[in-house]
Amino acid sequence: MLKIKDLVKTYGKFVAVNNLNLEIPQGEIYGFVGPNGAGKTTTMKIISGLLTATSGEVMVDNVDVTRNSRKIKESIGYMPDFFGVYDDLKVTEYLDFYASIYKIKEKERKKITDDLLELVDLSNKRESYVDSLSRGMKQRLCLARSLIHNPKLLILDEPASGLDPRARVEMKEILRNLKDMGKTILISSHILSELAELCTHIGIIDNGKMVISGSVSEIMQQVYSSRVIKLKVNDKLEQAEMVLKEFPNIDKITLGENTIQAGFEGSDQDMSRILATLVTRGIPVVTFSQLDGNLEDVFMKVTRGGEVQ
């Protein structure tokens, strides 16, 4: 559906997007994660036809976006990270305006508008003026606006930024609905964990470069390849520590009152071998567990690495 090849965007000498490659198959949700200034917005604007690339190729449905930009725009719905609304327009008029741009027939407009307002849960605000809506409502309205021409591909630039926790959950719910409707979605965020449960694929971008990309399970594997184990013993804390130190894939051991935390790299088998050894050595293990692999840790590790270069 969307294919980006060797995309480069420079502002003067500054390279905002540096040889970016990305592919989203039909019907997938791709999470685009990166710190501030990573180049997410720049990439998304290029896809949506609001910026021209310095070099490289962006294909939507096998058509180059620069070749036939008006045609392509019919199959893309774009929601910018920052946007404004017109004052002096009511919610229905606002959607009606964008519908008229796509030459949607007057008869169909009402039904489409109703359905979209239903989808983003703004049906009770249809007669309100758009500039009187709260930020979260405006965001949902803007999402509805980007859906007005029933695009196949959605480009959503931080749709959940600035929303309260409840609104975030609601936004996620809407996006899940869109996924069920078969839309292909590219969605950006600063927060990896926010996207992990929603997306099928994730790409982490830093300094204009893709650092890691792959399916969510692949990313998770990378996360869990460096996990933290936590051990609670009744007694013999020092002996337990000695045992752990024998394993080469364990490091950063920290001792608590009767707990041990340690960094561990390896497979599940390696981990069960450690437990077996502890038990056969007569250590009274109470619990032996793995701390939840923290996505943010990976994010920090991966992106900071980029900065050092």
Added chain:
Amino acid sequence: MNINPVLLKEAKVRMRGWRAAGIVALYLVILALVTIFVAYDSYNNIYSSTIDPGRSVGTYSALAVIQFILILFIAPALTAGAISGEREKQTLDLLLCTKLPTRSIILGKLVASISQIILLIIASLPVFSVIFMFGGISIAEIAQLFMFYIITAIAAGSIGIFYSSHMKKTTASTVLTYGTGAFMILGTLFIAWIYMGIFRDNNYKEIFPLLYANPLVGFVSLISEQFGGQGSLAGFLPGIGRTYTGTTKGMSPWIINLIFDGALTVLLITLSARKINPVKRKISIFKKKKI
């Protein structure tokens, strides 16, 4: 038929509430006051109770001048923020990411503003009809004058749109628009004046070419022509008065001025549409030959 969606939306928003009606009312009050003032003044001067067509000619030109000045001030104000305002409100990207061609955005904005001007002009008809009662002015002449207004307003509006699409801020665009307007009216006159002072004697019977771009020169030439080439207004413009002593043949300056306005409008609209288009094609003369 498909009406330009931007035009439709602008019309809806601009006509909403009391603002549009307020502007028309204010405009009419100014026009009416001026008319009463001028008419009253000419009554007192002539000390006559009979209706005199000459007097209505004076009122007509005064009214025409005031309306002309008002239009020159209002038209750029309506367009100088058209695109930069969208940029400032962060709504421009939402328009540009749709399939709407940039030319339609520019034209929609321009036509919406010009419609507002036309509304003002039409609203001023009752005021003009007062002169009509006195005689001396024909409907054809008023139609001619109104056409001149509208085309001038379109050109002035295009200048506003042009700067609005090239500048980030509406204030910058407004300043440049009025600056350009001032140059076209006063600057060209000044240059013509210096040129004549240095290079020409009093027998020079032509118009300095730069003045064809001057809307005021066009306006004065129109009014003087309507009065059979003896208008007193013409006297103070360099080159113009002499033209209308009846020696020069060829196209009237106001017609040339309107043609210039038309060409300028087409050029500025094209440049504006190109400017706001994010995916510009390189202009290539050879492109068409390849196909």
